[in-house]
Amino acid sequence: MAWFSSRKATKETFSEDIWMKCPKCEKHIFKEDWQNSHKVCPKCNFHGKLTAWERIGITLDQNSFVELNSSISPADPLNFHDSKGSYKDKTSEAIKKTGLKESVVTGTGTINGLSVVVAVMDFRFLGGSLSSGCGEKILRASNYSYDKNLPLIIFSASGGARMHEGILSLMQMAKTCAGIARLNEKNIPYLSVLTDPTTGGVSASFATVGDINIAEPGALIAFAGRRVIEETIKQKLPDDFQTSEYLLEHGFIDTIIHRSEMKTKLHQILSFYGR
Amino acid sequence: MAWFSSRKATKETFSEDIWMKCPKCEKHIFKEDWQNSHKVCPKCNFHGKLTAWERIGITLDQNSFVELNSSISPADPLNFHDSKGSYKDKTSEAIKKTGLKESVVTGTGTINGLSVVVAVMDFRFLGGSLSSGCGEKILRASNYSYDKNLPLIIFSASGGARMHEGILSLMQMAKTCAGIARLNEKNIPYLSVLTDPTTGGVSASFATVGDINIAEPGALIAFAGRRVIEETIKQKLPDDFQTSEYLLEHGFIDTIIHRSEMKTKLHQILSFYGR
C-alpha cells in the first residue's frame, strides 16, 4: 500500500508544505487539492470560506469585474469600546489584515458574458458583519441594478449585524431590504447565494429574500444561535439543524449548488431572464 | 320546582307547538327562543342553518335588498342520471321545495346604510352545491361590485361542487375566484362569511380567500371529509377538527362572530373602508 493511501498520514510523513487538515472532517488532504477545488474538501465536501476576491475570481469572467464604491469604510458612530478595546482599533486591524475597507466588495461584471451586479461578503472582515458601510455598499449595488436594469447577485457570509455600530447596524437590514423592494417592483431578478455562515441580521434581511435563494452545501444558515435555542427549548437539536440541506427541506432554499458548478448554474439561471 | 325548569320536559308536557329539540345538543328548547335568536340554540350556542332569505332578512336593512339575476336556474349539461333518478328531477324538486331557482341568492342592499353586494348560499337547495348557475350568479355579483365599486359579502353554506354537472361544477371554482381576483386588483373589499357547513369546492374557492374571513361559531369548514381523512391517516381526529374555532387557531379565519352581532360587526368592518 502506497504511503499516500494510508488512512492517516503519520507524523513523520506530514509536511505542512504539502498537507493540511480539513477544517471540518479533520482528515489530511493535499493543499493542492484544496486550492484547486477552491477550498472544498475532497473527503467530506466541506465548502470552506472564500475571501471576497477569491469568490469574484471564480464567479465573474476574467477581467470583467469593475469595483464600485470601494472607498467606503467604517466610521465609529457610537465611539464604541468594549473589554478588548475600541471599535476604531478593530476596524483598523481588519483593514490591515484583509486589505478590504469593509465586509463586502461590490461591483459589476459578467458571468459567461451576462452582465450582473454583485456584492460579495467577506467573513474575514469582522465576521462579515453588517455595518453602516456594508449596508450602504449593498444598497448602492442594488440601486445600480435598478438604474441599469441588471440582475443582482449577493453572496452572503456573515455572523450578523455589527453591534459596535448599535442601532445603525440594525437599520441596515431595513435599508438593504428597501433596495431589494425596488428591484422587485421593477421585476429585476435578485439571486441570493448563502454561504457558510449566513446568520442573524443578514439571514433576517437581504439573504433570505432572493427571487431565488441558492445555498452552498453544508452552510450554516440561521436566525438565532444554536446555543440560545437549546437553552430556550431545553432539548438537543437535530444534527443537520440550520444547514443548507435543512433549509431546503423546510422550503427556504431553492437549490443547493456545489461550488464547482456555481458559475455555470448562475449563468444558466440568469439566461432565463427574458427582459 | 316549576315544570319549565325541570331538566327535561317529560313526554306529557312536551308539545310540538311550543318545544323543539336542538339539532346539536338535543336539549329541549322553546321554539320561540329558537326563532327569536334566528336559530341559535340558547343552551349550546349551536348556529342552525338559515335560508338565504332569512339571512338577508337579518343582515340587510329593511326593504333595501334588490335581487339580481334571479332568473338563473340549473340546466342539465351532462344529462345526468344516478341510482335515484335524474338531475333534472332533482332540480325541479329543489326549486319546488325551496322557492329558489339556484343555491344562491344575490343582490344589493345596505347594512346600516352602507351599500354592499351580497351573495347568500342556501343549503336547502341541493346542499348549497356550487353549480354552473350558482357560479354564474356569484361571478355576476362580483362583477357588479367591480363595476359599482361596492364591497362584496358572500355567505357560504355548501357541501361543495355539484357533481351532477361534472367538470363544469369544478370550473365554477376558477370562475368565481377570477371574479375575486379582479376585486383584489381594484382594492374592493371582499368579506367572506363562512357558515355551517362550508366544505369541498366552496371552501377551496371563494369562501377562504376573503380579505376578511368571518365564521359563525361552530361551523364545519373543511376541504376533505372527516371520514376520508380518518381512512387516510388511520387515526381519530380531534373533536374540534374542521370547526370555525380550529381554523381560527390555525390562522385561516380572521374572526368568529355570533349571529346576533353579525350585522353590527359587518357594518363596523365595512366602515373602515376608506375609499
Next chain:
Amino acid sequence: MTSTKELEKKLAALMKSPDLFEKEIRDLKSEIAISRGGEKSLTAWETIQVARHKDRPTFKDYVTGMFTDFIELHGDRRFSDDLAICGGFAHLGGESVMVIGHDKGKTIEEKGDRRFGCALPDGYRKAMRLMRLAERFGIPIITLIDTQGAYPGLEGEERGQAEAIARNLVEMAQISVPIICTVVGEGGSGGALGIGVGDKVMMLSNSVYSVISAEGCAGILWRDGSKAPVAAEALKPTAESLLKLKVVDRVIQEPSGGAHSDYAGTFEALREAVLSELRPLKKIAPAKLTKKRFEKFSAMGIYNE
C-alpha cells in the same frame, strides 16, 4: 405484458358464463381496452384506467424527455418543499419556460415521498411561488396536471388545503405571463385545478379530468363504490367530453397504444401542441392576457336564464 390476443382468448372463455364472471369480464374488457390504448372505442371507465396506467409517463419523464436544461427550484418559503409538486426553469424547443407539475414519482420510494402526486398546501404554495417567479423573469408557465386530488390528510387541513388551492385560483387569474395547462394523466378535482387555470387548457387524449373520482361519485350517488364504471360514464371525464363542454381548448392525440407505450411520440405531440399555442400567446400584452383569461373562465358553465 400479456398480449391483446391472449386477453381476448381469456375473455372468450369467461363469456361462457357471463353471470358468474361479471366482475372478471368487466376487468378483462378494461385490460383489453388499455392494451389497445388510445382508440376511440374506450369507455370513460377504461380511459380512467389508461390515465392511471402505472407505466404512463410522469413529470420527471416529461422534464427529461421533452424539456431541456431543467433547473429544479424547491420550496414554498413558508413551511416545506412538497415533492408532490415539482417545478423549475426549462427550455422547450428554444423557448424559456417555467414548468410545474404534479409528480407521482417512479420508484416505490419516490411514490411514497410524493404521496403518489397528491400535494399538500405547501405544494400549491410552492407552485404559486414559482409562477410569480416566472412572472418576474417574464417567461411563460407550462403546467402538467396529473393527480388523483389534493392529499386528504390531517396535515393538509391543518395548513389550509382549501385556502392554498383557492389562493392559486385567484392568483393564476392575475399572473401576467402566458399559462398553458395540460392534463397529462389524472385531473382530479380541486387538486388538479389548483395548477390548472391557464390561457389554454389542453388534455392528452387518454387523460381524464373530473370534479370527483368515479369511485367517490359512485359511493355518494349510488351508495356503492363498485358502480364506479357507471358513475364514470355519467361524469363524462374524458378529453372529448371536456372539449365539447368548452372546458378544454385542445385534445392532444396520444400515439396509438397510449402514452405509456410510446413516450417519445407523446412528448413530441405535446411539445408541438404547447409550442403552437405558446407563440401567439406571447404576443399578447399582459393586461389583455389576464383580461382574456378572465373572460375565458367567465364563459364556463351551462345554465338556464
Next chain:
Amino acid sequence: MTSTKELEKKLAALMKSPDLFEKEIRDLKSEIAISRGGEKSLTAWETIQVARHKDRPTFKDYVTGMFTDFIELHGDRRFSDDLAICGGFAHLGGESVMVIGHDKGKTIEEKGDRRFGCALPDGYRKAMRLMRLAERFGIPIITLIDTQGAYPGLEGEERGQAEAIARNLVEMAQISVPIICTVVGEGGSGGALGIGVGDKVMMLSNSVYSVISAEGCAGILWRDGSKAPVAAEALKPTAESLLKLKVVDRVIQEPSGGAHSDYAGTFEALREAVLSELRPLKKIAPAKLTKKRFEKFSAMGIYNE
C-alpha cells in the same frame, strides 16, 4: 411599592461600605431611578429597566385606552394565529387605522401564550397580512413595538424566522399607505424591526431600541453577562441617542414617573404624536410616500467615504 425616599435611605446605608455592596448599590440606584422614572438622569441600563417594567402598558392597554372600536383580526392564512403579535381595525381620534403590535400579555397565562411578546414567523406573517389588508382598505398603519426579540426556538427556525422578518422589511418598504411605528417598550433587534419600517418612527421617552440586548452584547464582547450595564451604555439604546442618530423622528415624553405610573397621560401623549404625524402623511400620494420611505431608510447609517 417602596417610596423613593425609603430607597435613598437604604442606599445611604450601603454607601458606607461601597466596595462590599457594589452590586446592591447598583441595583438600588436603578430602582431609585425607576421609581423616579422619565427623568433625564437615567442611565441606559436604568432606562432598559423602565422599558421592561412589569407595570408598563402593554398592547391591549393601548388598544383599549387609546384607540376605540378595536376589531381584532387573526391569523397568517398559512399556519397559525400567533398571539404574540396582535392587530386589527381601530379608530384613533376620528381616524380609521390598522393597529398592529407586539403583545406581551397581562396575566401569567397570557404571557405564556404570547411568549412574553416574542413572536414566531407566523406572527410576522400575520402582521404583513394585516398591513396588506390596510392597504386594500386605504387606511394607515400604526405599529406599537414592544418585544425582547423574535422567539429563538426550534419552531421559529423551522418555519423561517429569518425569512419572515426579512420579507416584512421588503414589503413594508412597498406598502402604499402611511405607516407610523412607535417603540413603546423594548425594541429588541430584528424582532422589533420586523414591524418597524415606517414613514415615521417614534419612541416613548423611556423605551429602548437596540441591535442586541445589553445582556447578549455583554456576553459576547465582554464575555461576562453581568457587564450588561456597561454594554448598555456602549450600545446607546435610548430614545435620545436614536434621535441623534436620526433613526427615530420623534421622542414622545412620558408622564413624569414613567408610562407605568400614568397610563392615561401616556396614551394622550402618544395619541397626540401619532395624529400630528399622521395628518400630513395622509396627504402624500402613494408613489411619493414609498419613495420618501425608501429615501428615509437609505439615509440611515454613518460611514466614511
